[in-house]
Amino acid sequence: MRTSRTTIRSRTRLRLAGALAAALVAAGLATGPAAQADERHRPAPTLAELAQRHGRYFGSATDNPELTDAPYTALLGSEFDQITPGNGMKWYATEPERGVFDFSQGDEIVDLARAHHQKVRGHTLVWHSQLPDWLTGREWTAAELRAVLKKHIQTQVRHYRGKVFAWDVVNEAFNEDGTYRETVFHKTLGPGYIADALRWAHQADPHVKLYLNDYNIEAIGPKSDAYHRLAKELRAEGVPLHGIGFQTHLALQYGYPATLEENLRRFSRLGLDTALTEVDVRMQLPADETKLATQAAWYRDLTKACLAVRRCVGITLWDYTDKYSWIPGVFPGEGAALPWDEQLRPKPAYFAIREALGGR
Ligand code: XIL
Secondary structure, three states: OOOOHHHHHHHHHHHHHHHHHHHHHHOOOOOHHHHHHHHHHOOOOOHHHHHHOOOOEEEEEEOHHHHHOHHHHHHHHHHOOEEEEOOOOOHHHHOOEOOEOOOHHHHHHHHHHHHOOOEEEEEEEEOOOOOOHHHHOOOOOHHHHHHHHHHHHHHHHHHOOOOOOEEEEEEOOEOOOOOEOOOHHHHHHOOOHHHHHHHHHHHHOOOOEEEEEEOOOOOOOHHHHHHHHHHHHHHHOOOOOOEEEEOOEEEHHHOOOOOHHHHHHHHHOOOOEEEEEEEEEEEEOOOOHHHHHHHHHHHHHHHHHHHHOOOEEEEEEOOOEHHHOOHHHHOOOEEOOOOEOOOOOEOHHHHHHHHHOOOO
């Protein structure tokens, strides 16, 4: 078919008019029925887009076995701008035999993130849990374990250099009363293993943000005080520590950590970033409307607390749907902890987060 010049010119004019209308709508300047129709059909901004307006990210953990679930990965890829591997970068997965590294699971998550323009939090380098048998099944001298730890940290951090923006270098180092947890690392190397781990990680990637991460430190109390003290010491000694990760595994039956915002702020004052790294709000099952409403209010409040503190850089859910939550497996009789239900339908908590982020 031949196309005349006039048709091309009028098509160009039409396209320009369309572009102008779109720009006016985007700028909030267009009115009238057409603009209102456009407004109705415009997809709601995602949690990530809403968080970006505040200079924050909004993320979710995910796990390799879930990645075959297409509706699940579609939402994961569209709603969030940050992901954390739930298990794939843990020691048992990445160094299953001494000196033999396997980054396949972590790489799968990193590749997925890249495809969706998401950033990745590395989780985790040093933790007492989910260690390989070769490490837990024997005694170590301090010199041996130091060498093992250094090699593990540096090999993994080097592998993910430029691919993760932050690492949970040490996970769950303290007990509830603020004393050091008696892990194989503490027992064999003393408390200095934390500073060493941070220094080794920094050598392997001088640009990545290094975090200490723990649960039950959302409120001010003996455990968060221990982190505050340690962070202050480490900073004074020039140890490369950049942030504190508040896991934020909350439970309705234990009450909301009302001092969260104040607590985040005192860590900011040490010159540290903070992040809510593993958020979920569990409840005793069955869920009902009242519990779901309370849960929504908690999600709203924790989101607002992060937004209120300049150096709280972002929020990560510990997966986003009840379908893949770790809670029922670990806390029998509890669950319904996430903002999307098992059918991937948004719950009141999802709408509460949107509202806290300033979306409608
Ligand atoms: C959990 C995972 O989600 C589960 O799949 C696994 O079985 C156990 O670990 N704190 C952490 C996370 O730092 O690594 C934990 O993740 C949840 C508690």
